[in-house]
Amino acid sequence: MEHLEEKYPILKEMQKGKEVVWINPGQVSFAEGGKDLELTEEDIRDASARLKRFAPFIVKCFPETADRGGLIESALTEIPAMREQINRKYGSHLEGRLLLKQDSHLAIAGSVKARGGIYEVLKHTEELALSQGMLSLEEDYSCLANPRFRKFFEQYTVQVGSTGNLGMSIGIASAAIGYRVLVHMSADARQWKKDLLRSKGVTVLEYESDYSGAVEKGKEMSRQDPKSYFVDDENSRDLFLGYAVAAERLAGQLREKEIQVDEKHPLFVYIPCGVGGAPGGITFGLKHQFGDFVHCFFMEPTQAPCMLTGMVTGLHGQICVQDIGLSGRTHADGLAVGRPSGFVGKVIEPMLGGTFTVEDANLYEYMRDLLEAEDLFLEPSACASFQGVIRGGKSREFCRYLEEHGLENQMENAVHIAWATGGSLVPQEVRETYKNTYLDR
Ligand SMILES: *Cc1c(COP(=O)(O)O)cnc(C)c1O
Numbered sequence: 001m002e003h004l005e006e007k008y009p010i011l012k013e014m015q016k017g018k019e020v021v022w023i024n025p026g027q028v029s030f031a032e033g034g035k036d037l038e039l040t041e042e043d044i045r046d047a048s049a050r051l052k053r054f055a056p057f058i059v060k061c062f063p064e065t066a067d068r069g070g071l072i073e074s075a076l077t078e079i080p081a082m083r084e085q086i087n088r089k090y091g092s093h094l095e096g097r098l099l100l101k102q103d104s105h106l107a108i109a110g111s112v113k114a115r116g117g118i119y120e121v122l123k124h125t126e127e128l129a130l131s132q133g134m135l136s137l138e139e140d141y142s143c144l145a146n147p148r149f150r151k152f153f154e155q156y157t158v159q160v161g162s163t164g165n166l167g168m169s170i171g172i173a174s175a176a177i178g179y180r181v182l183v184h185m186s187a188d189a190r191q192w193k194k195d196l197l198r199s200k201g202v203t204v205l206e207y208e209s210d211y212s213g214a215v216e217k218g219k220e221m222s223r224q225d226p227k228s229y230f231v232d233d234e235n236s237r238d239l240f241l242g243y244a245v246a247a248e249r250l251a252g253q254l255r256e257k258e259i260q261v262d263e264k265h266p267l268f269v270y271i272p273c274g275v276g277g278a279p280g281g282i283t284f285g286l287k288h289q290f291g292d293f294v295h296c297f298f299m300e301p302t303q304a305p306c307m308l309t310g311m312v313t314g315l316h317g318q319i320c321v322q323d324i325g326l327s328g329r330t331h332a333d334g335l336a337v338g339r340p341s342g343f344v345g346k347v348i349e350p351m352l353g354g355t356f357t358v359e360d361a362n363l364y365e366y367m368r369d370l371l372e373a374e375d376l377f378l379e380p381s382a383c384a385s386f387q388g389v390i391r392g393g394k395s396r397e398f399c400r401y402l403e404e405h406g407l408e409n410q411m412e413n414a415v416h417i418a419w420a421t422g423g424s425l426v427p428q429e430v431r432e433t434y435k436n437t438y439l440d441r
Pocket residue numbers: 111112113165166272273274275276277278279333334335379381382421422
């Protein structure tokens with residue numbers, strides 16, 4: 001690895017567990033970078049249409065989605081008090097507007113995983129039902145809630161490896177459809193997530209290993225059962241496309257709020273990153289909506305910056321954070337991932353603006369900031385988004401990015417969106433523990 005560090009000096013900083021800001025040298029204009037990718041705008045449209053077909057079924061299974069007609073979508077809200085708090089406390093000089101995309105409050109799973117995870121389960125469900133001639137694309141999918149279908153799906157198993165949130169999303173959705181569900185949990189998964197899943201009839205298997213280890217075990221077990229389907233977060237195009245649909249919905253919400261995104265009104269989006277599917281899919285979708293006017297940045301823990309390690313070295317899924325001497329351990333649920341998705345890094349290489357890494361101690365601090373300023377609770381990992389908002393304006397690298405894109409004089413018209421990826425299902429007593437967690441730096 002020594003020679004990697006010589007070639008990419010930022011790795012030396014990362015090895016020391018330092019917070020870094022990395023600007024992606026591979027980013028090109030969307031006109032150039034959006035070409036010849038293995039996934040296309042057509043694929044996003046297909047995913048979006050599928051979610052609409054399933055909406056009547058979703059309403060039936062999950063009545064809490066009725067106010068959005070069975071689409072699982074979250075609010076976009078302005079958080080001016082947080083903006084003030086950030087500028088006062090951290091001297092961030094944040095200009096423009098600050099909004100929060102509240103995937104923390106998505107129905108069913110209470111995290112961003114309600115997008116990709118549930119989408120993949122629905123797609124698999126549609127394929128099974130179509131292949132058996134039990135369903136046609138034109139039908140009202142609410143029929144899938146009938147006992148006849150439930151009986152049918154009970155013969156099949158869905159399995160997934162998870163650090164917690166993906167398991168909750170896949171587990172709750174699959175159990176509602178009728179599948180037998182096995183969730184393979186890594187060592188860092190929280191007890192309350194396992195308890196919640198078990199209460200829904202999901203089988204939770206626990207391992208001493210990290211996320212990649214849990215995925216391996218799950219894959220192996222699934223291979224031995226021809227009626228089992230494994231949701232492979234490290235490679236799944238379906239998860240990615242489920243996330244990508246978020247962008248057209250966000251574009252609609254911005255239009256409703258009469259918020260412009262154009263040459264004079266740049267949009268900055270900050271998204272926490274684990275294996276890469278959620279932030280990658282969202283970025284992919286946003287680029288198709290807003291092209292060069294949107295600037296997407298990923299947030300990763302200093303001890304588990306897997307996507308950054310893959311992107312910096314160009315090795316993507318061929319390298320893990322342990323290879324550069326990091327532990328991969330972090331308090332940030334959902335971000336404790338050592339090895340990035342093999343395909344996401346390659347797809348987003350021409351589109352990603354860059355990455356910020358963040359210390360665990362700061363996640364709790366930002367969580368308390370948001371509570372204090374806006375009376376909103378997010379889980380610590382979701383608060384990683386604020387690292388970009390808080391540090392951007394103070395970072396040399398980020399300011400150079402703005403100059404290179406001719407944005408330094410547009411920032412008072414900028415819109416910043418912190419993507420809140422999880423939190424609403426966190427039990428009260430766990431919230432209390434989080435609120436009182438202070439880590440050494
Ligand atoms: C899973 C997760 C992410 C990141 O998603 P990936 O697809 O793993 O990159 C971010 N925040 C939370 C709360 C998550 O659960």
